[in-house]
Amino acid sequence: MSAPMISVRNLAKRFGDNQVLRGIDLDVQKGEIVGIIGPSGSGKSTMLRCLNFLEQYEGGEIQFDGATVGYRDGPNGKRIGDSEAKLRMLRAQIGMVFQNFNLFPHMTVLGNVIEGPVVVKGQPKAQATTEALALLERVGLADKANAYPSTLSGGQQQRVGIARSLAMKPKAMLFDEPTSSLDPELVGEVLDVMQSLAEAGMTMLIATHEMAFIQEIAHRVVFIDGGKVVEQGPPAQIFAQPTHPRTIDFLKRVRVYKA
Ligand SMILES: Nc1ncnc2c1ncn2[C@@H]1O[C@H](COP(=O)(O)OP(=O)(O)O)[C@@H](O)[C@H]1O
Ligand SMILES: [Mg+2]
Incomplete structure (x- = not known):
């Protein structure tokens, strides 16, 4: 078996006195x-x-595509971080989609999508534009290329957010509650785009409360509590037969598990 795309070992992170991640594997x-x-x-x-790599972490290592990246242990117990230029390159390879879209309000949809390829990767504008229009087509927004984000619905803005990440040709995509700020009737259009990415073979990590969606498309569900992975397994197993008391408690509270 080849190396994992992403491998996290003993990841530890605190904010002040608050130890938020306590050794994630x-x-x-x-x-x-x-x-x-x-x-x-x-x-x-x-x-x-x-x-x-939007946060520094004080402990543990992350491997991406077989190489340790980001921050690591150096000699004398010092932590060594990659240069900001290297981190920017890594960020392009691991796309991230946020709950609140984070689009540039003063740029058109097309401007948002070509920004990364042109500014970060130095891609010629004409080529970036051609590729961006194809991506907008893919997320169903070809007709919105010249619109400004504020004129779009939340679901449309989030689909632009996904197109903007894809424009960097990432090897993996991270989604942080991509539908949590959407009106219910707009959730489906974003999940549809994510499903099409899944079907195209994209490596994806999805933090979400959309349990039915996870059940449908995830190969594996990871339950995190108190900054640790408490339990993981295929959705059918975790949702129907959770074993850890904290998993059971959480799934009961979100009404996925009734036993
Ligand atoms: N920038 C920050 N500064 C200080 N504390 C933070 C910051 N971001 C998150 N936290 C704290 O870290 C903990 C975990 O937060 P978060 O990772 O957002 O959890 P989740 O996404 O699972 O809801 C919380 O206690 C939160 O208050
Ligand atoms: Mg969160």
């Missing part, structure tokens, strides 16, 4: 879809942000 294979579930404040977003 996680492997994600190429093409695997992993659902991340857990109570609010359990560390899901922080873990994803560490995987995108």
Whole structure:
């Protein structure tokens, strides 16, 4: 078996006195879809942000495509971080989609999608534009290329967010509650786009409360509580036969498990 696409060992992160991640271990294979579930404040977003190198972490290592990246132990117990330029490159390879879209409001949809390829990767604008229009077609927004984000619905903005990540040709995608700020009737259009990515073989980590969706598309569900992976397994097993008391308690509270 080849090396995992993403491998996390003993990841530890604190904010001041608050130890948020307490030794996370996680492997994600190429093409695997992993659902991340857990109570609010359990560390899901922080873990994803560490995987995108938006947060420094004081302990543990992350391997991406077989190489240690981000921050690691150096001599004399010092931590060594990759350069900001290297981190920017890594970020392009591990796309991230946020709950609140984070689009640039002063740029058109097309401007948002070509920004990364042109500014970060130095891609010629004409080529970036051609590729961006194809991506907008793929997420069903070809007709919105020249619109500004504020004129779009939340579901449309989030689909632009996904197209913007895809424009960097990432090897993996991280989703942090991508539908949590959407009106219910707009959730489906975003999940449809995510499902089409899954079908195309994208490696995906998805933190979400959309349990039915996870049940449908994830190969594996990881339950995080208190900054640790408490239990993991195929959705059918975790949702129907959870074994850890904290998993059972959480799944009862979100009404997925009734026993
Ligand atoms: N930038 C930050 N500064 C201080 N504390 C933070 C910051 N981000 C998250 N936290 C804290 O880290 C803990 C985990 O938060 P988070 O990773 O957002 O959990 P989740 O996504 O599972 O709800 C919470 O106690 C939260 O208050
Ligand atoms: Mg969160």
